[in-house]
Amino acid sequence: MAEMLNFEMVSPERLLLSEEVTSVTVPGTDGDFTVFAAHAPVLSTMRPGVVDVQKASGEERIFVRGGFAEVNPSGLIILAEEAIAMADLDKEALAQQIQNAQEDVDDASDDEKKRLAQEALDHLKQLETAL
Structure with missing residues (x-):
């Protein structure tokens, strides 16, 4: 062994x-x-x-x-x-979260909100890549 x-x-x-x-x-x-x-x-x-x-x-x-x-x-x-x-990740739910996060980036009203939304989007895309 x-x-x-x-x-x-x-x-x-x-x-x-x-x-x-x-x-x-x-x-x-x-x-x-x-x-x-x-x-x-x-x-x-x-x-x-x-x-x-x-x-x-x-x-x-x-x-x-x-x-x-x-x-x-x-x-x-x-x-x-x-x-x-x-094992806890759901590909379809993750795709929807990415779409929502992209909309948050596009709709951000100032630089700080855009930066935070972009960080969230980047994180979700890293998860998607790992799948």
Whole structure:
């Protein structure tokens, strides 16, 4: 049996995962990297993308909006700015949210409202790309 990796993923809202896994693929700022047990220590920023968690029971995919990944002798810790399980995403609902967000950008009455609406639209498009 493969050696297991201690893995934790935390967002500002809650602890998302804390378990032993086979491997985790992280969307690092400088490119994706996969972490196994006994990996060399690494500290990396993360870009928006999908964290692919390989467990004994199967695969779990989680979209992160960014954050930090730390590999240390104890395992891997991901501090995510935001995290959403890919299984929880509905493609049709997301398409409608993108359309609504685009309308918000188009209808914004001042620069600040337009900036905030554009940030929301960009985030939704990142989610769509991850699907």
